[in-house]
Amino acid sequence: MKTPFFAAMLAIFRKDTLAESRSRELIGAMGLFALLDVLIFSFALELNREARIESVSGVLWVTIVFASILGLNRSMAMERDQGNLDVLLLAPLPRSAIFAGKLLGNFLFTALVGLAVAFVITILFNVPLFNGWMLIALLLGTAGFTIIGTLLAAMTAQTRARETLLPIVMLPVAVPLLLAAVRGTTYILNGAAQDEWLPWLSILTVLNIIFLVLGVVLFEFVVEE
Amino acid sequence: MSAVTQAPLPVSSTSSQSRPALLVILTVITAILTVVGLLMLLFYAGLDVTQGDVQRIFYIHVSAFAGASVALGVSVVAGIMYLWKRNPKWDRLALSGIEVGFALALTNLITGMVWARPIWNTWWTWDPRLTSAAIMILTYAAYFMLRAGIENPETRRRLSSVYGILAYTTVIVTFVIIRIRPDTIHPAVIGPSPQNAEGGFELSSSMLATMSFNMIVWSVFIPWVLIWWRLRIENLSERVNALRAVVAEK
Amino acid sequence: MPETLIPDTTAYLLLGLGVSTVIMGALIARFVLKYRSLKQDEAALEQIAQS
Numbered sequence A: 001m002k003t004p005f006f007a008a009m010l011a012i013f014r015k016d017t018l019a020e021s022r023s024r025e026l027i028g029a030m031g032l033f034a035l036l037d038v039l040i041f042s043f044a045l046e047l048n049r050e051a052r053i054e055s056v057s058g059v060l061w062v063t064i065v066f067a068s069i070l071g072l073n074r075s076m077a078m079e080r081d082q083g084n085l086d087v088l089l090l091a092p093l094p095r096s097a098i099f100a101g102k103l104l105g106n107f108l109f110t111a112l113v114g115l116a117v118a119f120v121i122t123i124l125f126n127v128p129l130f131n132g133w134m135l136i137a138l139l140l141g142t143a144g145f146t147i148i149g150t151l152l153a154a155m156t157a158q159t160r161a162r163e164t165l166l167p168i169v170m171l172p173v174a175v176p177l178l179l180a181a182v183r184g185t186t187y188i189l190n191g192a193a194q195d196e197w198l199p200w201l202s203i204l205t206v207l208n209i210i211f212l213v214l215g216v217v218l219f220e221f222v223v224e225e
Numbered sequence B: 001m002s003a004v005t006q007a008p009l010p011v012s013s014t015s016s017q018s019r020p021a022l023l024v025i026l027t028v029i030t031a032i033l034t035v036v037g038l039l040m041l042l043f044y045a046g047l048d049v050t051q052g053d054v055q056r057i058f059y060i061h062v063s064a065f066a067g068a069s070v071a072l073g074v075s076v077v078a079g080i081m082y083l084w085k086r087n088p089k090w091d092r093l094a095l096s097g098i099e100v101g102f103a104l105a106l107t108n109l110i111t112g113m114v115w116a117r118p119i120w121n122t123w124w125t126w127d128p129r130l131t132s133a134a135i136m137i138l139t140y141a142a143y144f145m146l147r148a149g150i151e152n153p154e155t156r157r158r159l160s161s162v163y164g165i166l167a168y169t170t171v172i173v174t175f176v177i178i179r180i181r182p183d184t185i186h187p188a189v190i191g192p193s194p195q196n197a198e199g200g201f202e203l204s205s206s207m208l209a210t211m212s213f214n215m216i217v218w219s220v221f222i223p224w225v226l227i228w229w230r231l232r233i234e235n236l237s238e239r240v241n242a243l244r245a246v247v248a249e250k
Numbered sequence C: 001m002p003e004t005l006i007p008d009t010t011a012y013l014l015l016g017l018g019v020s021t022v023i024m025g026a027l028i029a030r031f032v033l034k035y036r037s038l039k040q041d042e043a044a045l046e047q048i049a050q051s
Helices: A005-023 A025-045 A048-080 A082-091 A094-123 A132-156 A162-189 A194-222 B013-015 B021-044 B054-087 B088-119 B127-149 B152-180 B206-247 C010-050
Strands: none
Touching: A005 A025, A005 A094, A048 A082, A048 A094, A048 A132, A048 A162, A082 A094, A094 A132, A132 A162, A132 A194, A132 B152, A162 A194, A162 B127, A162 B152, A194 B013, A194 B152, B013 B088, B013 B152, B021 B054, B021 B206, B054 B088, B054 B152, B054 B206, B054 C010, B088 B127, B088 B152, B088 B206, B088 C010, B127 B152, B206 C010
């Protein structure tokens, strides 16, 4: 008898959030890394008032992508090191539920870090990142990165190079998402008209759906045996 | 008694030694057609008065991209077939398609850069399609790295198939990007160019004939022949590996 | 139209064709080299397997 999809998904999600609430390992590492990243960008780019508006969404998204890669690698390594993944695969539950459960956890942690980065940028650069559409763009982009990231991290965990390989295989595939996310947020920040940036959010949504379908279908083949 | 006679090898020796007549004929035809296509673009197609001779590189540039998307498309189909049937031959086809597609995509990118030098006045510009094409090539470079990083042959075939399918999204993005990024300066050769495209041109009838001819040569004949040859090498490689296992057992 | 108005970009055309030939030629050369070395391996391994 197989555990139903949603029950299995929520159980895995609950396991990840519980472990995280005790250790705070993922959010701690991702958050600290993200903060350093923003600071390094501000030194390296010498962001002045005019330059900020133009480059702030780039800084935001690059930070989120790099932080998510860090978190995805760690999250997969924890599953693998404690033999958790093997047990999950032996358990009578749909493979897609494992994907959905891991995805939900990864998304929550990355989104929290993303929100924190947006908050820090708002304060440090005096650019108002908090408004409704901006948050929707933030969540859509983060969802996209975690979808392909969860799929690819499960793949690279089985290779010799492991952690090194994830950014190499993930960044090129994530570029369409990055492009739409950066464009959309730049227009929103510039106070452009809605029909300038809404198409980018639609593209982001479409890409999310495509990657989600691909992820659910392909994950079954990634974690076989 | 040798092990070879006791147990038949996984890949029969005859399949890798005889050259199919069709392949040889096809290779000769392709070579001839490629040369004819080159002669057409050099001497038959009309001269573009605003760009001069360099416009002729477009016949190769566009056709090479078409060829790359066909070869990489073959690898997507082969990847799906592998995940479905689990026959290693499909993965060998996928690898062959990607290697050929990679070379064609590289040809497309570099010819584009050479054309851009006199027309856009720069070897490289961060035009959306140019960037996207470069990222597409990097994605397939990552495919080769991924393959090299997995030791278990079954895992390697399975994960490569998955990544090969996923990587094709970058080909699709490169194809559609000039329609969704209005700030591109990349001219569309077929269909209306974006408003701010620089270096677009109207096709006269001799140009259209040359373009169609090269398009067919580069997107049908060249990928087909090259993938077939590459596949035979991969089959041979598989046979050598099997022989190695037999020898190691002794 | 006077001929002088047409820009002289023939050198770039030849460069482009040359680069294309080099890339596709490199691919084919790779095929040939790989095929040869595999054939050698095959012959050597077959000899060992038979002996």
